[in-house]
Amino acid sequence: MLSCLNLSKKYGKILFNELNINLEKGEILAIIGPSGCGKTTLLRCICGLEELDSGKILLNGDDITKIPAEERGIGLLFQKPVLYPHLTVSGNLSLASFNNHDKALVEVGLPNFEDRDVDTLSGGEGQRVALARALLANPNVLLLDEPFSALDLDMSIKLINDVRALLKDRSCPAILVTHNIEEAKLFSDRMIDLSKI
């Protein structure tokens, strides 16, 4: 499904060198490691927001290394939900698709939220809307950049379980990066410690 071959990147210091990752359809991988070890940069390279120093990324066998981010079909959930404040919840979902907003919101546990202003949402609700939007776009792979880290413990456990179930339902492969090993265990099928590679 997704193959990352010999990925290397440095920002002053080497963040990752000759890194290989394979992700199968429906598999959820967690990449753990302390702050500053290059987890976020790795995700940004995979989705195309940053360029690799060297290495190849294959998606379903196609080389997407040089394809711009907007054409890769890879979704990303940021640490803080990025919701556009000039649009309602429904307006934000429209950026991914004009249809099935109600169904997507029910799936993430936010029925009847279509007309809500995004600045009235709590952190957890905002992250659920961002997730609904990411899933509406039908990504080939979903990347999650510590999206649960800003939430309180109860809320994050509930969201982790919900998101995992949703991804498994759709057989959508995903990569979560986090510094929280408990969160990684709960969410993923397997883990890679980036600081030990």
Next chain:
Amino acid sequence: MNNTQKFFSILAVFIYSAITIIPIVFAIDRLILVSGFNPILWIQSLDQNYVSQNSITFTFVQAFFSTILTVLIGFPVAWVLGRYSWPFKAFLRSILTLPFVIPAIIAAMGFLTITGPYGLDVRTDESTWWWTLIFSHAWFNIALIIRFCEPVLSTLNPNFEEQLLLLPNGITFFSRLKNLWIPILTPSIAAASCMTFVFSFTSFALVKWITVRDKTLESTMAEVSSSAGIQGYMESSSDIVLGASFIQFLVLLASLWLMSFLQQRRQTKWQQASELFVQNKNAKGWFVLVPAIFFVQLPIISVILGSFRVRDVSENSISFKWSTEGWYEAFQGSYSFPPLSEALFNSLIYSFGTLIIALPLGYILASTIHQLEENNSNLSRILEIYTMLPFALSAAMIGLGVMLGIIKLNPSAAYDFRFLPVLAHVIITVPFVVRIILPALRSFDLSYDENAKVLGMSNFSRFFKIKLPLMKGSILVATVFTLAMSLGEFGASFIVARNSEWITLPLLIDSLRGKPMKDPLTVPSSNAVATVLMLITMILFLIVEKFRNTKDRGMF
């Protein structure tokens, strides 16, 4: 609010009313006494009098085209400056936004030098000077577009664009334009356009010097002001002043309302990030920045070079030589004009006099508004609008207000009172001081003050040891802004002091440039004075830049 604060607040409102609002009310009362109260007749008189014919149409049309051209030139500059990283970015931003603090009369001198016989010599037909005026307005206001749009672009959390790139409806440039850039930039562009329109609408020095025949409402008003408000003598002047100021008041009031509405929309919940996040380089951007720097610096350099370039008239030909004769003439003075040093002294006295009154007055008014916001929001809003009223008056109307108001109180004071321009400058600068201090007070962390209270510090001690040091940046910006505005003020000073013995630097420039052009030192000497004034305002501007907060999203 304790009793001491109440006392100072009431005193500040009283002083503000006495020196700013009451003279204007007296002036309007005087003009109405001469003309009668009939706004329709006042407006009709504008087209019926030869001196003011077509001024309404001309004012609107030139302001409209000036605004369009300003956006067309300014927006690409704001875009490349805000979106990409540049070496010496702060310096680039400073030189590109410099025109806004350069007094309008200097801009006029710069463009006259470029287009006149000392430069390209293209001031031959009406289309030339029409476009010169429009370009000079664009030059003057380009900073507004940059100031309003560039911080929005450079401090926008980059995740907004990145997230959109990864969504189906953000794939193309046009979809990102529709879903991100237009919503986020429209209020800023509209607010900057609105201010540009206002400044072009009330433009005086540029219109006075660049146009040949046409006049704006402001320049018409200034021209007839000396005969306005006198019963039985050229009463049409009073009609013209009332008609012009009535239209200006309505337009400026509508613009202020629109500005306030747009400013609120600009304060949206778009997350900002540090400017350091914007790391992208774009070499193609130099194709925008280099011509923009050239455009911005050309009139400034022309003024400096023009002060040393003297026409050498011989029997058969006209040539130019490099000489300091213009400077000598400016410093020497003549029977008709005071020396540069005297005008400089007057200007400095007026600007410091303005500062001494306007800064504490503006600070106390802002502080009163801020404290009322917590207890009585309606009264706070009324006071805020009250302090903004001078924004809805043009400089010429303020000058006329001071003149006629003083005449009503004590006619001889109009000719004996040396500090008359200070009054006009205070009226003009107090609203700016309030606008600079008020946001700083609003963002002041109350816990600092509360902590000082529980440590047993008195009101006086808390103000000087806690509040003042923490707000020194805003206070310094307000100080420098007040000094710079007073030094470069032309419209009101033109009415109040042009026939006095206490003329200012802008008035001296105006007088020197008004000498017959056959005198080879007319242009160099006026440019020499303009250079001195320009250097002072540039130094003040650099001080402001050092203390300006990049996250203020284009406020002063």
